[in-house]
Amino acid sequence: MSSLDVAHAIALIQAAYAPASSSSASGTAIQTLQSTLLAAQRTPAAAWALVVPLLSHPDPNVQFFGAHTAHAKIARGELSSLSMEEQAG
Numbered sequence: 001m002s003s004l005d006v007a008h009a010i011a012l013i014q015a016a017y018a019p020a021s022s023s024s025a026s027g028t029a030i031q032t033l034q035s036t037l038l039a040a041q042r043t044p045a046a047a048w049a050l051v052v053p054l055l056s057h058p059d060p061n062v063q064f065f066g067a068h069t070a071h072a073k074i075a076r077g078e079l080s081s082l083s084m085e086e087q088a089g
Contacts, residue, residue, distance in 0.1 A: 048082060
């Protein structure tokens with residue numbers, strides 16, 4: 001996943017979940033942002049590629065989304081889709 005893709009995902013998370021945006025964005029706009037993020041979470045390669053960059057981001061909303069993504073993938077049994085090196089890393 002490119003750094004632009006990661007930056008785009010971070011921008012979407014911040015727009016959807018930042019307290020300031022929730023008061024200024026419409027419910028429909030937030031739902032659209034969330035739908036886009038959930039689509040990325042459903043794509044195994046994209047979701048796994050986002051976990052580490054999101055967890056290492058200073059924004060707690062972004063970190064939470066990264067942790068949630070990892071949790072969802074593990075709970076769905078998708079950890080085995082990673083190589084042994086990726087699982088250990």
